[in-house]
Each structure stands twice: as C-alpha cells, then as structure tokens.
Amino acid sequence: MEATIRRPLAKTSLTVIFLLLLALGLFIVTRDYIDSNSANMMIAGNSRQIMNPQSIESAPKTLKYYPLNCSLGNLSRSTCPANYYPSTKFLQPENGNKSSSCPDYFRWMYEDLSAWRETGITKEMVMNGRPMAHFRLVILRGRVYVEKYREVFQSRDIFTIWGILQLLRRYPGKVPDLELMFDCSDRPSIRKGLNNNPALFRYCGDSSSVEILFPDWSFWGWPEINIEPWEVLSKGIAEGTKRRSWMQKEPYAYWKGNPTVNPRRKDLLRCNVSPKQDWNARVYAHDWKREERQGFKNSDLSTQCTHRYKVYVEGVGWSVSEKYIMACDSMTLLVNPHYYEFFSRSLMPLQHYWPIKDYDMCPSIKFAVDWGNTHQQEAEAIGKAGSSFIQQDLKMDNVYDYMFHVLNLYAKLLKYKPTAPEGAVEICSESIACPAEGFKKKCLSESMVEGFVDSNPCTMAPPYDPVSFQSLLRKKDESMKKVEALEKEYGERGHMGKN
Structure with missing residues (x-):
C-alpha cells in the first residue's frame, strides 16, 4: 500500500519541480529582453512599438525595424550613434527588382535639372547658391552634415532635414554622397539665364526661375499651427x-x-x-x-x-x-x-x-x-x-520616392566629390527627435520611418520628348x-x- 502511495507523490513532485524551473527560465529570459531594450528608447511618450535589433529578421518582410537610441548624449542634444544602420545584409530587397511605376509628376524633375544637363554641377555652382540658402546639407556614406547660414521662419529647416533623415532610414545605403544648398523661402530666387547657374533646392518655382523642387516641410508636420x-x-x-x-x-x-x-x-x-x-x-x-x-x-x-x-x-x-x-x-x-510645387x-x-x-x-x-x-x-x-x-x-510612399529620385539625379550631375564642410554639425534622427517636446515631438514621432522597406523605389519614366x-x-x-x-x-x- 505504501509503494502505491509514494509513486504518484514522486511523479507529482517531479512535475512541480519541472514547472518551477520552466517559470524561472521564462522570467530570466523576459527580464533580460526588457533590460536589453531599456537603453534603446524611442521618443519620450511615443507609443510606437520598440523592437530589439536582434528581432529584425522576425519583422515583416516589407519593413525592417530599428529603433532610435535616445540613451546617448544629454537632454538638450542627443549624440548620433556610431553604427546608425543595421547590417548591410538586410539592405538588398528580398522581392527582387520589381517596383511600381512612379506617378507622372515625377517626370518634371528632369525639367528642373535641365539647366545643368550639359555642364553638370560644379562646386562653384553649388556655392553660388549660398547667398540665398538657409542651410547647406552634405550626405556622406549615409550620414548627414548640416551648416546653417541664417534663421528660418518657424521650424521649416528642421522638418525638411528630418524628412531627408527619414528617407535615409527608408532606403539606407541607396542615397549617394551629395552636397546641396536649400532655401526655405516661399518664393523662387534664381532667374533663368545666369552664368554658372546656382544649384539651389527649394519648395516652389515659377516660369522664369531655375529651381530644384523638393517636398515642403509640412509633409512631416507643422507644429507652430498644430x-x-x-x-x-x-x-x-x-x-x-x-x-x-x-x-x-x-x-x-x-x-x-x-x-x-x-x-x-x-x-x-x-x-x-x-x-x-x-x-x-x-x-x-x-x-x-x-x-x-x-x-x-x-x-x-x-x-x-x-x-x-x-x-x-x-x-x-x-x-x-x-x-x-x-x-x-x-x-x-x-x-x-x-x-x-513639385507635384x-x-x-x-x-x-x-x-x-x-x-x-x-x-x-x-x-x-x-x-x-x-x-x-x-x-x-x-x-x-x-x-x-x-x-x-x-501624393501618399508618403511616393513623396519619399520623389525625394530619392531627385537626389539621385542631382548627385549624378555633381562634378566633384563632396566632403563635410568645416564647422558643419552631424545631424541624425536622434539629435532632432530625442530632445523634442510637446506637439513637435508628436509630429516627429508620427512621421518617423521605423525602418527600411524591403522593396525598390518606384520606376521613373523617361523625360518628356519635345512632341509629348x-x-x-x-x-x-x-x-x-x-x-x-x-x-x-x-x-x-x-x-x-x-x-
């Protein structure tokens, strides 16, 4: 009788011990996962999902996630991470080279760049845009350097630069090295027929100007007017x-x-x-x-x-x-x-x-x-x-693809190798988003690209021929x-x- 009683007790004890060990193991794994993520915070108050870099491969195939790292620097300014982008093995689209056709308005960027079609764009032409520019921006190996020249109305420059940073998060490794001048004003300033046409980016143009058009800041938010x-x-x-x-x-x-x-x-x-x-x-x-x-x-x-x-x-x-x-x-x-404007x-x-x-x-x-x-x-x-x-x-997928194509076409016209200007400051998503507050923080959070897409940009149609x-x-x-x-x-x- 004693033997028949002890066997079930022994089997029950082993089961209890196994379950306790399993629970302890799950607790340790969960604690370590939470601890590893605590240093990789998103914008304070942001409700977006936080993902560990190790979970990139389990993310949806259409988007590879990587979070901001707001643990670097101080409250007033965050330092740009040394290794900003994930491993290059994730940069090639798994879906091959198939992509949709770009909207027809993309073809106008050929017209905007036609002033430099024969000559290319020299360093002198870029610097000729400095008197009108609010800032100078350089992209080198996926990192962004900015030199500010004069104050901008409200936060147009910040949100324009933020948009370019999000493009780099969306298509890391695909945007070439380049240097550009940007004017954030409401009206064009470069007239046709000038020698050594200044190469200047801006939000709008007219029939008598030579401007390189770019999406305006409000695509990423306009906090000053909510x-x-x-x-x-x-x-x-x-x-x-x-x-x-x-x-x-x-x-x-x-x-x-x-x-x-x-x-x-x-x-x-x-x-x-x-x-x-x-x-x-x-x-x-x-x-x-x-x-x-x-x-x-x-x-x-x-x-x-x-x-x-x-x-x-x-x-x-x-x-x-x-x-x-x-x-x-x-x-x-x-x-x-x-x-x-561009569209x-x-x-x-x-x-x-x-x-x-x-x-x-x-x-x-x-x-x-x-x-x-x-x-x-x-x-x-x-x-x-x-x-x-x-x-x-005009959905944001197309806005980003327009930015991608116009910057690539522009970079192909550059006749020199860009370098970071002396005195320029490196800018990244962390340096803008981490110290942000209030409605500005909300705009940055809502417009942030969470990771890079597993597809190519849309396919550009050729320039208009004279007849069409x-x-x-x-x-x-x-x-x-x-x-x-x-x-x-x-x-x-x-x-x-x-x-």
Missing part, C-alpha cells in the same frame, strides 16, 4: 469627406485662411456674401495668433470638407494649403497660380480642378459654382479626381480656353443653362 504630418492628416481629411455626400454639401465655394499675406486673398474677401450681392462664396479670415491662444479649436482641416467647392489662392508665394484643399472631394476652384504641374484643369481668374475673381467664382450646381455629376467627378490625385499619387511635352502644354491651354469660352457665354446670357 498641423499633423501628411500621412496622418490626409487620412483624417479622407474620413472627413465621408461625413457628407457631395450632394449633401453646402452648394457654395469655401475658403478659410490668412488674408493679409497676399493682395489676391484680400480681393477674395470681397467675394463674400453680402446684403447686396451673393457671389456663391463663403470666405473666412483666419487669425492664427488668436487660434493659438484658443488651442486651435477652429483649425481642424478634417472638418473643412463641408462645401461642394473649395478655393485655393496663393499666399506670400506658393502655399502648402493646396494639398489640404484638394484632399477634400470638393471641386477645387484654383485661382490662377503664379508658382508651382502641381501635372494637375489638369477640368480634370483635377476648375480654373478661376485672378483679375476678375468674384464673377469667375460665381460662374464656377453655378456651372457645378447645374452640372452636378461633372463637378463631383472633377472634385473626386483631384482628391484621388492628392490622396493616392508640347502636347501636354497644349492640352492644358485648351482646357483653360474652354473655361474662358464658357464663362464668356455665361456673362453674355446672364444665366446658366444646361448644354
């Missing part, structure tokens, strides 16, 4: 458009902004409804200083898709608001612009937007709204085509003339009829 990074904001605007169908939206043209920066915006205020005249426009002056004091409660762009028509008019020069306005599925009424030259009148005269604005807006309310299906289609262009062709380029310009011109003819007929009849 605007989130484009990847987050564009989704919010897309959700906002779903709250009302196009037919349920107010049948008027809507604009809200700062009218003091451009005489044409002051002219637009005159188009507002009054007891004597209704130009079909609902226009609102926006006081950003008051908004800041009130916590930006009236500045949510995702709630401003409530009208069938939205007006875009330039600011000091070109305005970042174009993408925010066109992201709604409202038909964009685009007041004849003087400037263009806007591929927008076509009557396909993506409705053109508005800049010299006779109020009657032009009234006609556009009357036409749209009479031709509702056509107007809705124009609005949705413009919104689709912005939401799809002239055909493109002629198509745009014919669309503009069609609107002028319709508007003239409307003025002569004094009413809108279906045709």
Whole structure:
C-alpha cells in the first residue's frame, strides 16, 4: 500500500519541480529582453512599438525595424550613434527588382535639372547658391552634415532635414554622397539665364526661375499651427469627406485662411456674401495668433470638407494649403497660380480642378459654382479626381520616392566629390527627435520611418520628348480656353443653362 502511495507523490513532485524551473527560465529570459531594450528608447511618450535589433529578421518582410537610441548624449542634444544602420545584409530587397511605376509628376524633375544637363554641377555652382540658402546639407556614406547660414521662419529647416533623415532610414545605403544648398523661402530666387547657374533646392518655382523642387516641410508636420504630418492628416481629411455626400454639401465655394499675406486673398474677401450681392462664396479670415491662444479649436482641416467647392489662392508665394484643399472631394476652384510645387504641374484643369481668374475673381467664382450646381455629376467627378490625385499619387510612399529620385539625379550631375564642410554639425534622427517636446515631438514621432522597406523605389519614366511635352502644354491651354469660352457665354446670357 505504501509503494502505491509514494509513486504518484514522486511523479507529482517531479512535475512541480519541472514547472518551477520552466517559470524561472521564462522570467530570466523576459527580464533580460526588457533590460536589453531599456537603453534603446524611442521618443519620450511615443507609443510606437520598440523592437530589439536582434528581432529584425522576425519583422515583416516589407519593413525592417530599428529603433532610435535616445540613451546617448544629454537632454538638450542627443549624440548620433556610431553604427546608425543595421547590417548591410538586410539592405538588398528580398522581392527582387520589381517596383511600381512612379506617378507622372515625377517626370518634371528632369525639367528642373535641365539647366545643368550639359555642364553638370560644379562646386562653384553649388556655392553660388549660398547667398540665398538657409542651410547647406552634405550626405556622406549615409550620414548627414548640416551648416546653417541664417534663421528660418518657424521650424521649416528642421522638418525638411528630418524628412531627408527619414528617407535615409527608408532606403539606407541607396542615397549617394551629395552636397546641396536649400532655401526655405516661399518664393523662387534664381532667374533663368545666369552664368554658372546656382544649384539651389527649394519648395516652389515659377516660369522664369531655375529651381530644384523638393517636398515642403509640412509633409512631416507643422507644429507652430498644430498641423499633423501628411500621412496622418490626409487620412483624417479622407474620413472627413465621408461625413457628407457631395450632394449633401453646402452648394457654395469655401475658403478659410490668412488674408493679409497676399493682395489676391484680400480681393477674395470681397467675394463674400453680402446684403447686396451673393457671389456663391463663403470666405473666412483666419487669425492664427488668436487660434493659438484658443488651442486651435477652429483649425481642424478634417472638418473643412463641408462645401461642394473649395478655393485655393496663393499666399506670400506658393502655399502648402493646396494639398489640404484638394484632399477634400470638393471641386477645387484654383485661382490662377503664379508658382508651382513639385507635384502641381501635372494637375489638369477640368480634370483635377476648375480654373478661376485672378483679375476678375468674384464673377469667375460665381460662374464656377453655378456651372457645378447645374452640372452636378461633372463637378463631383472633377472634385473626386483631384482628391484621388492628392490622396493616392501624393501618399508618403511616393513623396519619399520623389525625394530619392531627385537626389539621385542631382548627385549624378555633381562634378566633384563632396566632403563635410568645416564647422558643419552631424545631424541624425536622434539629435532632432530625442530632445523634442510637446506637439513637435508628436509630429516627429508620427512621421518617423521605423525602418527600411524591403522593396525598390518606384520606376521613373523617361523625360518628356519635345512632341509629348508640347502636347501636354497644349492640352492644358485648351482646357483653360474652354473655361474662358464658357464663362464668356455665361456673362453674355446672364444665366446658366444646361448644354
């Protein structure tokens, strides 16, 4: 009887001991894993997943993760890690060389770089851009060095540099060594026909300038006016458009902004409804200083898709608001612009937007709204085509690929080997993000590229040949003339009829 009792007890004891040892082992492994990650912190307060570098191979094949290391340096400035990127064995895409085709607006970068097609870009040409530049940036073996020349309005330079750093995290080892000058102003400054054309990057250009266009800072956030990074904001605007169908939206043209920066915006205020005249426009002056004091409660762009028509008019020069306005599925009424940004030259009148005269604005807006309310299906289609262009062709994957291609084409034109300028400071994601606070920290966190993608950038189409380029310009011109003819007929009849 004793033997039959002792066997189960002995077997039970062994089982208990085994389970205790297993639990102890799991505790030690878990503790070591947590300890190994404690030094590799992300931005304070960031909710993004923290991953140990050893877990890179288990990450999704489309994205290889690596965290920031904010344990280096002090609270005011973080030191750039010695080994910033993961092992080079992860840099070759597992998906081969297949990639999607780039959006058509990429082809305009050939035009932007055409001034140096025959001569290449010399060191002198780069340095000729220094009087206009806010900073000089050098990329050497994937590391970034910056020399600042003058102060920039708000944080444009920081967020532009941050965008370039995120490109390097997305495509490590693929961006060549280069040196560039960058002007963060709202208007172009390099006129055509100069000797030794200065090579200068900026956000916008016009028909008489020679500029190398680059995505603006707001794609990664605009903390001073509480605007989130484009990847987050564009989704919010897309959700906002779903709250009302196009037919349920107010049948008027809507604009809200700062009218003091451009005489044409002051002219637009005159188009507002009054007891004597209704130009079909609902226009609102926006006081950003008051908004800041009130916590930006009236500045949510995702709630401003409530009208069938939205007006875009330039600011000091070109305005970042174009993408925010066109992201709604409202038909964009685009007041004849003087400037263009990197994507806007591929927008076509009557396909993506409705053109508005800049010299006779109020009657032009009234006609556009009357036409749209009479031709509702056509107007809705124009609005949705413009919104689709912005939401799809301008998604951040394409923005990064545009940056990648324009920097690669630019680097191929350089006639010298770049070196880090004396006095330049190395900048990395840690040195910008780790000491950040408040809404700036939130923007940096939301726009940070968590790792490099396991695919190649999109495939560029060749430059326009002379025939196709002239055909493109002629198509745009014919669309503009069609609107002028319709508007003239409307003025002569004094009413809108279906045709």
